[in-house]
Amino acid sequence: MSAAGGDRPVVTFLSDYGLRDEYVGVCHGVIAQICPRARVIDITHGIPPQDVRAGALALAAAVAFMPNAVHLAIVDPGVGATGVAARRPVALQAVAAGHMLVGPDNGLLLAAAERLGGVARAVDIAHSPRRARSVSHTFHGRDLFAPVAAALAAGGPLEQLGEPIAAESLRALELSQASVYQGELRARVLYSDRFGNLALDASVEQLAELGALTDGPMVAVHRGVAIPVARARAYADVAPGELLLYEDAQGMVALAVNCGSAEQLLGARRDDELVVRAA
Amino acid sequence: MSAAGGDRPVVTFLSDYGLRDEYVGVCHGVIAQICPRARVIDITHGIPPQDVRAGALALAAAVAFMPNAVHLAIVDPGVGATGVAARRPVALQAVAAGHMLVGPDNGLLLAAAERLGGVARAVDIAHSPRRARSVSHTFHGRDLFAPVAAALAAGGPLEQLGEPIAAESLRALELSQASVYQGELRARVLYSDRFGNLALDASVEQLAELGALTDGPMVAVHRGVAIPVARARAYADVAPGELLLYEDAQGMVALAVNCGSAEQLLGARRDDELVVRAA
Amino acid sequence: MSAAGGDRPVVTFLSDYGLRDEYVGVCHGVIAQICPRARVIDITHGIPPQDVRAGALALAAAVAFMPNAVHLAIVDPGVGATGVAARRPVALQAVAAGHMLVGPDNGLLLAAAERLGGVARAVDIAHSPRRARSVSHTFHGRDLFAPVAAALAAGGPLEQLGEPIAAESLRALELSQASVYQGELRARVLYSDRFGNLALDASVEQLAELGALTDGPMVAVHRGVAIPVARARAYADVAPGELLLYEDAQGMVALAVNCGSAEQLLGARRDDELVVRAA
Numbered sequence: 028m029s030a031a032g033g034d035r036p037v038v039t040f041l042s043d044y045g046l047r048d049e050y051v052g053v054c055h056g057v058i059a060q061i062c063p064r065a066r067v068i069d070i071t072h073g074i075p076p077q078d079v080r081a082g083a084l085a086l087a088a089a090v091a092f093m094p095n096a097v098h099l100a101i102v103d104p105g106v107g108a109t110g111v112a113a114r115r116p117v118a119l120q121a122v123a124a125g126h127m128l129v130g131p132d133n134g135l136l137l138a139a140a141e142r143l144g145g146v147a148r149a150v151d152i153a154h155s156p157r158r159a160r161s162v163s164h165t166f167h168g169r170d171l172f173a174p175v176a177a178a179l180a181a182g183g184p185l186e187q188l189g190e191p192i193a194a195e196s197l198r199a200l201e202l203s204q205a206s207v208y209q210g211e212l213r214a215r216v217l218y219s220d221r222f223g224n225l226a227l228d229a230s231v232e233q234l235a236e237l238g239a240l241t242d243g244p245m246v247a248v249h250r251g252v253a254i255p256v257a258r259a260r261a262y263a264d265v266a267p268g269e270l271l272l273y274e275d276a277q278g279m280v281a282l283a284v285n286c287g288s289a290e291q292l293l294g295a296r297r298d299d300e301l302v303v304r305a306a
Numbered sequence: 307m308s309a310a311g312g313d314r315p316v317v318t319f320l321s322d323y324g325l326r327d328e329y330v331g332v333c334h335g336v337i338a339q340i341c342p343r344a345r346v347i348d349i350t351h352g353i354p355p356q357d358v359r360a361g362a363l364a365l366a367a368a369v370a371f372m373p374n375a376v377h378l379a380i381v382d383p384g385v386g387a388t389g390v391a392a393r394r395p396v397a398l399q400a401v402a403a404g405h406m407l408v409g410p411d412n413g414l415l416l417a418a419a420e421r422l423g424g425v426a427r428a429v430d431i432a433h434s435p436r437r438a439r440s441v442s443h444t445f446h447g448r449d450l451f452a453p454v455a456a457a458l459a460a461g462g463p464l465e466q467l468g469e470p471i472a473a474e475s476l477r478a479l480e481l482s483q484a485s486v487y488q489g490e491l492r493a494r495v496l497y498s499d500r501f502g503n504l505a506l507d508a509s510v511e512q513l514a515e516l517g518a519l520t521d522g523p524m525v526a527v528h529r530g531v532a533i534p535v536a537r538a539r540a541y542a543d544v545a546p547g548e549l550l551l552y553e554d555a556q557g558m559v560a561l562a563v564n565c566g567s568a569e570q571l572l573g574a575r576r577d578d579e580l581v582v583r584a585a
Numbered sequence: 586m587s588a589a590g591g592d593r594p595v596v597t598f599l600s601d602y603g604l605r606d607e608y609v610g611v612c613h614g615v616i617a618q619i620c621p622r623a624r625v626i627d628i629t630h631g632i633p634p635q636d637v638r639a640g641a642l643a644l645a646a647a648v649a650f651m652p653n654a655v656h657l658a659i660v661d662p663g664v665g666a667t668g669v670a671a672r673r674p675v676a677l678q679a680v681a682a683g684h685m686l687v688g689p690d691n692g693l694l695l696a697a698a699e700r701l702g703g704v705a706r707a708v709d710i711a712h713s714p715r716r717a718r719s720v721s722h723t724f725h726g727r728d729l730f731a732p733v734a735a736a737l738a739a740g741g742p743l744e745q746l747g748e749p750i751a752a753e754s755l756r757a758l759e760l761s762q763a764s765v766y767q768g769e770l771r772a773r774v775l776y777s778d779r780f781g782n783l784a785l786d787a788s789v790e791q792l793a794e795l796g797a798l799t800d801g802p803m804v805a806v807h808r809g810v811a812i813p814v815a816r817a818r819a820y821a822d823v824a825p826g827e828l829l830l831y832e833d834a835q836g837m838v839a840l841a842v843n844c845g846s847a848e849q850l851l852g853a854r855r856d857d858e859l860v861v862r863a864a
Contacts, residue, residue, distance in 0.1 A: 034342075035342070037338065039331070039335070041328070041331070044779070045631070045779035046325060046604060046629060046630065046631050047629065047631035047778065047779045048629060048631065048643065048778045048779055049599070049628050049629045049643040049644075049646055049647040050778075051627075051629070052597070052599070052626060052627055052628035052629050052647055053628070053646070053647050053650045055626045055627070056597070056626055056628075056647065056650040056651040056652065057650050059595065059624075059626060059651070059652045060650070060651075060652045063592075063593070063652065066338075068331060068334045068335055068338060069330075069331055069334070070328050070331035070332070070335075071325060071326065071327055071328045071330070071331050072325065073324070073325050073326035073327065076779065076780055077844060085327065085328040086328075088328055088332070089328040089331055089332050089335065092332045092335040092336050092339070092448065093335040093338070093339075094335065094338045094339045094342065104820075104821075104844050105821055106819065106820065106821070107818065107819025107820060107821055107822075108819060108820075108821030108822075109819070109821075112821055163833075163834035164818045164819035164831075164834075165819060165820060165831070165833060165834050165841075166833075166834030169650065169834065170834070220326065220327045220329075221323070221324035221326045221327055221355065222355055260386065260443045261385065261386025261387060261388075261443035261444060262383075262385065262386060262387075262444060263383075263384055263385070263386055263387030263388075264386075264387075273443075273444070275442075275444060275445075276442035276443075276444050276445030276448065276449070283444075286356060286383050313621075314621070316617065318610070318614070320607070320610070325604060345617075347610060347613045347614055347617060348609075348610055348613070349607050349610030349611070349614075350604060350605065350606060350607045350609070350610050351604065352603070352604050352605035352606065364606065364607040365607075367607055367611070368607040368610055368611050368614065371611045371614040371615050371618070371727065372614035372617070372618075373614065373617045373618045373621065499605065499606045499608075500602070500603035500605045500606055500634065501634050539665065539722045540664065540665025540666060540667075540722035540723060541662075541664065541665060541666075541723065542662075542663055542664070542665055542666030542667075543665075543666075552722075552723070554721075554723060554724075555721035555722075555723050555724030555727065555728070562723075565635060565662050
């Protein structure tokens with residue numbers, strides 16, 4: 028059975044390859060050769076180099092909005108490693124019918140698979156009969172992952188593309204978790220986006236809890252500097268240049284500046300700790 | 307009637323979303339779910355964040371070269387605003403048959419619509435029956451604009467996608483205008499491109515007027531620094547590293563450096579004033 | 586005969602246009618108008634501005650992985666030049682059936698053509714009947730190259746798209762060449778990629794020769810600073826943060842840092858000279 032949505036199978040593609048080099052284009056070429064009918068939707072290739080966590084969160088945010096597809100995802104600092112350091116290359120069938128995932132088993136895929144109902148079946152594709160005849164040590168996207176994703180899109184059965192492995196053995200993403208204590212939200216920055224919005228490791232429930240505790244003015248504190256921040260729903264709920272704390276469209280708790288950049292205003296980066304508390 | 311060009315409908319897509327995050331890919335997924343036959347042509351997603359003017363000029367420069375299409379454009383600093391600050395989300399049918407535009411009514415769309423013969427009909431899509439069931443406050447691209455654009459591409463009649471509004475009520479782009487006085491061109495930078503070429507707010511007629519006034523050597527002056535500049539048609543008409551004043555391929559008056567960057571040479575940015583005069 | 590792979594013709598597209606402006610999207614629109622059935626695979630548009638060499642090497646690395654296609658490539662510092670400085674715009678048929686190349690004759694195309702078996706036939710398309718009615722002096726991608734590439738994809742015979750020229754008259758890419766002498770590899774940086782990997786002008790044979798000469802620890806020296814480097818096959822063969830010398834997936838000899846950037850570690854850029862020798 029094909030992973031097709033409509034009459035043409037869809038492959039989505041996310042990576043940290045960037046668009047400066049020919050790497051993404053080469054993978055498109057490989058897919059087009061193996062499955063000429065496939066349509067490729069690029070989710071993004073702007074994941075910061077080797078940032079598996081950012082890739083996993085972007086993929087998880089995207090898959091629910093995709094048609095039935097083979098989701099090819101590659102953020103793979105361990106490419107070519109052997110022995111105990113080796114990560115497995117895998118292909119997964121999601122419980123949600125028509126969705127598959129292909130990529131390294133390093134935490135990149137599971138959050139997305141959970142959005143698709145979990146993992147129904149999994150195979151290790153390291154020795155897949157559909158990999159390139161000669162597999163390089165540094166570009167498994169071209170030689171392994173894209174060929175297997177294209178073979179799946181062309182209708183190749185999962186069980187013929189690799190060796191079965193237990194879904195329980197797949198590697199989950201480990202995330203820090205914010206805390207709310209004595210009216211303070213203590214959170215870390217998971218990633219920033221192109222607008223300088225900062226996604227935090229707090230839950231929507233923690234945001235509500237904080238709201239219940241503080242109904243007066245609040246501040247966000249980073250490295251000892253406190254900046255006023257307002258609970259809001261949309262950017263324009265605060266004046267231009269002002270900071271807001273909100274639930275973003277991906278369901279993450281985030282900080283933003285209306286018509287500006289929270290990243291710049293706070294000088295905060297990935298993994299930095301921030302405190303939000305009463306002013 | 308469908309907005310199709312050939313047998314597959316086309317959606318063009320321009321935004322300031324950038325390609326670092328999954329936002330563009332998610333909109334592609336939404337379109338593919340609603341109208342699997344649609345083909346999406348990305349015009350650009352590199353518009354500087356919230357720079358409605360740059361988006362409007364890029365869209366206007368592009369539409370004439372596109373097949374019949376639904377032109378989806380999103381540069382939307384006012385997303386989620388309510389009350390008097392709210393901008394309307396709109397869908398427009400152009401006078402040129404087969405062209406529609408979807409986006410915020412903030413000046414982004416009208417210059418392009420004029421290239422397509424003007425606006426024939428317009429609807430406010432804020433409460434469109436084709437919007438997502440739950441519309442976020444910060445990602446109308448995904449929840450409102452892309453769904454409506456895809457519904458149009460699938461052949462949905464404009465009048466069923468929103469409430470009719472008067473074309474005259476749509477918001478035009480306001481641009482500064484250069485002046486030619488006593489042999490001097492006084493102009494502002496509208497935008498710079500990736501090559502460091504600077505598009506000015508001067509007209510081709512003003513360029514001709516300037517040419518008639520000065521037939522000797524000229525200089526471009528920015529912040530008191532005067533740099534020799536030559537009237538030319540192509541980059542290679544001047545020596546490498548030298549500055550030229552020319553009509554660019556979009557019909558804008560622009561400054562460039564052969565094999566270099568006018569932006570760097572002049573140190574000029576968006577909105578800066580420049581004077582071109584006899585040396 | 587069409588350049589089609591499968592039932593839809595393929596146009597691949599590489600340029601230095603970047604994705605900040607609408608230039609790439611406009612070329613897509615032009616192709617879609619002339620050959621609506623064509624599918625476009627973007628190889629990359631992130632070639633550094635006017636870096637013909639980087640474009641030529643990326644194109645050569647990519648074409649072997651593409652389906653039968655018209656390969657449209659534009660890195661064109663000489664656009665619009667006339668007289669003796671003028672470069673010819675050309676279309677080439679490769680010896681490998683079903684592959685064509687379109688672009689400026691400035692060294693960009695020939696390395697790729699060689700990967701496709703060489704040039705079977707060539708035409709000068711400066712006065713092609715399929716160019717735009719009005720050809721700008723600065724945007725031949727839109728007005729000349731994309732229209733001709735699309736006409737080829739639509740099945741237009743090469744000989745009707747331009748004037749025949751001798752394949753021997755086409756301009757080859759000139760590359761520096763590393764040397765191995767007294768156990769030292771002396772090489773230049775051809776380009777860096779997004780991961781900060783540095784491709785050198787050394788051959789795989791020279792890498793083997795160096796390996797035969799030095800079996801002890803080695804260093805890479807740039808501007809007098811020596812940094813330990815190991816011969817390896819995969820990034821993970823060395824510890825995180827350490828430098829490796831390897832054959833990359835494109836068959837180039839390269840330097841990389843496991844989980845890091847060789848470009849940053851060595852402070853080396855395009856054309857810089859590096860020496861690798863025994864420590």
